[in-house]
Amino acid sequence: MTVRLAFVTVGDAARLTGGYLYNRRLLEGLKENGAKVEVFVPCGADPRAQAAAAPAFGNVFDPAPFDAVVVDALARVVVAPHLDRWRSGRPVVALVHELPGVADPAASDRERPFEAPILRSDRIVAVSDHGKEVLLKRGAPAARVRVVPPGFDGLGRGLERGLLREGPPRVLCVAQWIPRKGVLDLVRAWGTKDTPGAMLDLVGETDADAPYATKVREAASYDPSILVHGPVDDDTLAGLYASAYIFALPSRYEGYGIVYAEALSFGLPVVACTVGPVPEVVGDGTGLLVPAGDPEALSDALDRLLSDAGLREKMSAAALQRAAGLPRWRDTVDGFLAALGEIVEERGR
Numbered sequence: 001m002t003v004r005l006a007f008v009t010v011g012d013a014a015r016l017t018g019g020y021l022y023n024r025r026l027l028e029g030l031k032e033n034g035a036k037v038e039v040f041v042p043c044g045a046d047p048r049a050q051a052a053a054a055p056a057f058g059n060v061f062d063p064a065p066f067d068a069v070v071v072d073a074l075a076r077v078v079v080a081p082h083l084d085r086w087r088s089g090r091p092v093v094a095l096v097h098e099l100p101g102v103a104d105p106a107a108s109d110r111e112r113p114f115e116a117p118i119l120r121s122d123r124i125v126a127v128s129d130h131g132k133e134v135l136l137k138r139g140a141p142a143a144r145v146r147v148v149p150p151g152f153d154g155l156g157r158g159l160e161r162g163l164l165r166e167g168p169p170r171v172l173c174v175a176q177w178i179p180r181k182g183v184l185d186l187v188r189a190w191g192t193k194d195t196p197g198a199m200l201d202l203v204g205e206t207d208a209d210a211p212y213a214t215k216v217r218e219a220a221s222y223d224p225s226i227l228v229h230g231p232v233d234d235d236t237l238a239g240l241y242a243s244a245y246i247f248a249l250p251s252r253y254e255g256y257g258i259v260y261a262e263a264l265s266f267g268l269p270v271v272a273c274t275v276g277p278v279p280e281v282v283g284d285g286t287g288l289l290v291p292a293g294d295p296e297a298l299s300d301a302l303d304r305l306l307s308d309a310g311l312r313e314k315m316s317a318a319a320l321q322r323a324a325g326l327p328r329w330r331d332t333v334d335g336f337l338a339a340l341g342e343i344v345e346e347r348g349r
Contacts, residue, residue: 003344004036006063008079009072011045017176017205019097021258022127022150022332023072026095029333038066042078050077058082063090067344070095071121076114083117091347093340094121098255102134103180123343125336127256130277146339151329152261169195169306172244172268174203174237174259175251177213182250182273182292184212187219189250189298190226195306200226200248201240241266245312246305248272252292257281264323269315271301283322286315 007027013020030037040061043053057078063069063086071079073096086092096118101111118124119140125148126132132147171190175181183202190200202220206213206228220226232240241247247263248271260281263270270287272278279289288305290297305312327335 002034002036003068003340004066005030006038006040006061006066006069007072008040008042008061008069008075010041010043010050010075010078013039013041015205019072019074019255022097023095025151025329026332026336029329030337033333033337042075045074047077050075054078054081066090068093068340071118073097073099073118076118080114080117084120087120087122091122091343093123093125093343094118095125096131096135097127098131098253099134099138103253103255122347123339125339128277128280130280131255146335148332148335148339149327150256150258151327151332152258152265152323153328168197168199169245170199170201170243171246171248171302171306172201172203172240172263173248175249176205176208177216178209179212180252182252184216184219185250185293185295185298186248187216187226189295189302191219191223192295192299193306194303198225198306201229201244202226203229203232203237203240206230241268244268246271246302248302250290250292250298251275251278254278261323261326264319264326267316267320269305269312269319271298271305281326283318285318286322287319
């Protein structure tokens with residue numbers, strides 16, 4: 001039987017951030033497996049835009065032609081008024097990359113009315129074990145939660161492409177310029193390092209938070225060893241991974257962190273923070289984890305790895321070994337199909 005799915009998300013599906021990448025790879029895999037998927041994007045991701053679009057979307061969207069409705073939790077505001085009604089006729093699967101009320105504790109109370117309908121979904125797919133624990137603490141029934149982590153093999157394996165580690169040591173950061181990614185922490189820590197000649201490459205969207213981006217640019221403008229690349233295509237990104245000695249991303253919160261897995265696959269020691277699922281993804285012996293929001297500890301970790309080639313080599317070997325055991329996108333699609341099949345079968349009885 002061909003499964004017919006509605007997939008509801010918001011914002012620009014072409015963005016290069018982890019959640020949108022997960023969605024694209026998942027949808028490609030579902031279609032390759034014969035699923036008939038119709039994607040609905042009623043509005044932008046901004047909560048105010050979602051609130052404005054919610055009434056009209058509730059009037060025009062009809063779940064009846066579909067076997068299940070898959071909802072990206074990023075669309076929580078626009079779908080919240082309608083999820084319980086949709087569930088009365090069709091199973092609803094919520095895909096939760098992260099809950100905004102957890103990623104930004106200051107928004108927790110404001111987000112709870114939108115989270116509650118998501119947590120009542122027939123299946124809730126988390127992208128990490130940490131994400132599952134968050135959902136359970138928020139009140140999601142354990143029997144309804146499944147963990148389907150992302151893959152990371154879209155760029156290919158680093159050693160298959162050949163490493164380009166010549167010249168001055170390079171540190172790579174791949175992230176949106178938003179406060180919780182800690183890019184400003186990294187730039188400030190970089191300014192206090194004791195390793196001359198090293199270069200820092202900053203890759204990722206720079207315009208998601210204009211005031212924050214201004215702070216990052218101002219801090220980086222005084223240091224010619226910091227190169228701002230902005231968003232890049234996969235081939236360029238693979239080249240930057242292959243030429244780097246170290247990967248650094250001091251996020252204060254992550255839903256999963258696909259870029260950490262990508263970095264490990266290129267044999268890069270990781271400098272990151274002990275937050276959320278990051279230790280779960282990175283594993284043991286593959287890098288140095290420091291407290292979030294501690295530029296001094298971050299600077300010390302960078303100096304230690306930049307100055308110790310033997311330590312880098314040891315951690316690089318551990319990184320490749322760790323990457324070998326992480327999921328591929330094929331595993332992601334299979335896991336999601338299994339969760340989807342469960343609930344379609346249950347509701348069809």
